[in-house]
Amino acid sequence: MELECFPVTERPPELVPGRPQRAWMDHFSARHPYRCLPLSMANSSGWELLCPMSFTAEWNGGAMQSDITLRPDSPHPDFHKLASSHFSHGVLTFHAGYLFRTPPGWSMMVMGAPNHIKDGIQPLSGVVETDWLPFPFTMNWLFTRPGRVRFEKGEPFCFITLLQDKTLHEIQPVVRRMDSDPELRHQYDVWEKHRSEFNQKIFRNDPEATKEAWQRYYFKGEFPEEVEAPAPQGHVNKRRLKAPKFR
Template sequence: MSSDEENRKTRRPPFIPPVVHPDTLVVPPNTIYLVPDQLEFAGKPYYFEKCGSKRAWFTSYFYNCLPIVFGSQHGFLLTATNSFVLRWDGTDKNDGVSVHQLDATNRDDLTVVSHFGHGIVTVQSRHYFRTPKGVNMMVKAPPNYPVHGLSWMDAVVETDNLRRDFTFNIKITRPQMDIYIEKGTPLGCIVPYPRFFLDKYEMVALSDPEELNKAVETANFYGIERDQYDGEKPRLRYMEGRDIYNNFYDMHQKSLDSGEWWNSADARVERKKMQQDQPAAGKDAPQPGQSASSESSSQPAQQQAPQILQCPVTGKKFDHTGKELKDEDS
């Protein structure tokens, strides 16, 4: 007998609601409805907030990396309504986790308990979520908010269908250690995404010879610029939305603004100015260590010999402008 069959036989009879409420709720596009478990908690709760780009532990160097900054903005956070301390005894028991509340303020807005065992803490708010038809909710770790001793458990919920309480689950990874959670600490993150969005994606090796060759060489051009031209100052091409050939992307995001910044008049002027200031691929480009604005020396004897760059994968050679060299040229 399977465990499912055994559970069905030993379960109590189901609860039969005295009143039937059909699911007539229509959630507008781009909307997440917050539904309270009791009418007294109706209204937008203060402990949910949209993710931002800033992190208290980031140094200025982190903000040069757009993928990290942009990734920090994805989702909505559930934050702790009061400070508390967690401690796990290292066992698999349900009561193996102790939760010590440090203050009583707003402590009833969230419940923090252990019912899975295995050092897992379950956090439940007074609200659950409803999304438009066909939109799931991914439950995950707060982006770029590490907490020593904690690891978040991912989940996916059909919030267009489910009409009940919603939980976040966190695994304690360090037994016999007090883990302090300060009020306002993110305890979970939700990200809506369309159902079936990932189902048919596959990872396939690029095999078209021409496209593969161009892709490999382009990636190596980036490496050459980073290693031989940039030094300790990052180029920020990706931040600016342009490639190694100084072509701007068709669409680029720095923040979750639906493309408003990229399509603005100010951004278009900024891109045009950068194109005028930067040499195009195939034109005379500066040597490593030489600024784009510096002029060539009038004395040929003092000029630096053109540098030959070789792609470590394809073996092809290029001059400093990116022009491919044939054997007779090099």
């Protein structure tokens, strides 16, 4: 299966596999957020498009295109091809620099890099039918208030991942009582018991619990010891997506 990436500009932005690291996660004591496997897995479940230069975007709160001002840190021949004020009303537009083509039935989710936080501006998300679309899309950010924001060289301005349209339509959500699945009920009760006991030990500064610091059942893909059934195979705790090839 291939994700075809056709450059539509002479020097398109760099496209790299999603990186699990986030600056705000690094700043926690012992880098605690990385223990939350869903966070780092989301960060790396797609590909990033990176800013080729650093620049400042400023919105004065007005509704016109001219109410957003864009200033690169230094002159760059491709800046006008990357960022613009196209839609007005405080919307900053990035041009991806590629026309993407996915296999039949696969669409592209276009969004900001997961858990990449920027104050004063919010990435907008879209789903694009890249299995037939013959032209590129734009990535848009909405200012949440008047002011300035910075995009640094190498910072992701767009994140792409894939989804299957028809398969998604076939999924039927069903709400059931947990007691209708005795094995799942047992697994949940054992997990809840272990978590409650561990949190109480942490609260009491229990030496063993403090040394352990956190429970690793989900990270390691394991059930608590009292659950006899083996954990399912195929658990993933690190994402390694492929970098683009040039042909």
